[in-house]
Amino acid sequence: METSAKTAANVEEAFINTAKEIYEKIQEGVFDINNEANGIKIGPQHSGGGAAGGAGAAAGGAAGGGCC
Numbered sequence: 001m002e003t004s005a006k007t008a009a010n011v012e013e014a015f016i017n018t019a020k021e022i023y024e025k026i027q028e029g030v031f032d033i034n035n036e037a038n039g040i041k042i043g044p045q046h047s048g049g050g051a052a053g054g055a056g057a058a059a060g061g062a063a064g065g066g067c068c
Contacts, residue, residue, distance in 0.1 A: 001017065003010040022040070025031045031038045 001010055001014045003014050005011070022031070026033055026040070031040055033040050033042055
């Protein structure tokens with residue numbers, strides 16, 4: 001996906017698409033989240049809405065307007 005730092009075109013979409021792909025690979029068992037050798041480290045889990053949106057949790061809550 002082509003992005004532009006100058007105009008910010010597709011920057012958020014590229015991040016979200018990457019997060020979705022990582023999330024799908026975790027669900028498929030391609031990445032083992034318990035093995036940090038895969039380069040994935042799970043951060044603090046937030047209680048509340050859960051991951052009803054699927055990749056929303058993997059995308060850092062980007063759809064909700066923030067991560068932390």
